[in-house]
Amino acid sequence: MEYLIHILILISIFSILGITLDLVVGYTGQLAINQSVFYGIGAYSTAILATTFEINFFWTIIFGILLSATVSFLVGIILNRFSGDIYALVSFGFAIIMHAVFLNWQTLTNGPLGISGIGRPEIFGFVFSENLFFLFLSIFFLFVVYFLCKILVNSSFGRALKVVREDELVSQIFGYKPVNYKLVIFIISSSLASISGALFASYVSFIDPSSFILLESIFILTIIIVGGISNIRGAILGAIILIFLPEAIRFIDLPADIAAQSRQIIYGILLLVMMYFRPKGFLGKFRI
């Protein structure tokens, strides 16, 4: 039971990452491979503020959101200058750079040694120390993010994103400013993504830069490709599949050296299968 709760907490956290990434990848067609950055910013905000300054978890979330908003605003301006494959590469580079920041800004992040002793969330004297309660809290945040994003993509704003995604020129001819739309959705996506980092830091109580590497960004991207791009429910499905599947494999008797690699193999195969059956999703190209 405890094990299932653990898995479900991870699924909630990665669902938040997937849903928010889909706002950018699915709704603007830009292949952003940097979700680990805002996951990390959220996690480090909570870790540092909670341990060094003993600030309440819920305030650290707000700080993480504001910091992510600021960083994504600045980075978004740069990313917006690119499109297609180059965009993907630049966002890729951004993820690598930010990992280096987490690793090397030792006075702030304690570098490779990481930060330990991060407490569980507390509100009105109630501490979410039981994993079951922490799961409820994670699901609560997942729902908040889910509904915010749902409202957003179903609004005129979401429609405008689809217009921009399909035909920037037409969007301009009819009065839209694509760069503004792309920047705002990137900021919203990144800000909300940081919530998952806060949850993660508080849940595992110890973080180090290895959780916020480029590979993590690719994993999150895989989640939405598997789940189905441009459909925020798909992100949750993707998280369920990608987190459950390797766990299920564990119960099959495999030689240890193969079992260790199985996660990567499964992701690789899944990605290939998805690219074959849903190439439109992966390439992010839409008919002109």
Place this chain on the structure above:
Amino acid sequence: MENSNITMQSEKISKSFGGIKAVNNLDIKFYSGKILGLVGPNGSGKTTLVNLLTGVYTIDSGKIKIGDSFFSKILPNKILFYGITRTFQKIRLIEQISVLENIAMVVAKKDIISAIFENNKKFNLNKSKEILKKVGLLEKQNEAAENLSYGQRKLLEIGRVLATNSEIYFFDEPFAGLSPKMREIISEIILELKDQGKTIILIEHDMEIIKNLSDKIFVLAEGKKLKYGKPEEVLSDMEVKKAYLG
């Protein structure tokens, strides 16, 4: 020319692609409440001219005057604000959203705050439906645009420009490949716009349609003016005939 003003004009605008001068030092004027038939053989620069005047291409040289303002550069996301709209010869709808949304995205306010908070959603949807009714696509409102027939797609493009409520309309071959009934709908819409005092530029290869609708005809050949005048004058001109026959 009573009650008719120049609403837009070009002054010596040019555009080259590699060695080809698609538009060559062209002066052209558009008047409110008039339909200007813009004709010329294939490749004579009609679409390029529209692209230059709507900011799709940058002009190599020359100036564009809109109202009383001169521009040497026009941004595509400004033209709606200047009161200009256009259709595309090669249809460009937003394929993966519904027919209704293709109109609603034009009717709605474009700034991000209004978009997020859905200001006037109901009003916008009703207005969009009125427009769909006008172009005969109301029953198709929930269909994805990509599922429409060719003719319906052309009509949706017409609906889209109607939704802008602009002053200047560029129609790039709106009748091409349409049934007589659909042509009738579009003719009526264009004449109605004219009655409202709008400026209309109509590109069309069918001389019968051009003769019936245009107040004046402007003939382009190799990016330059070949002839300009009343339909009967221009169409009986030997040079024009020759240009068309090659």
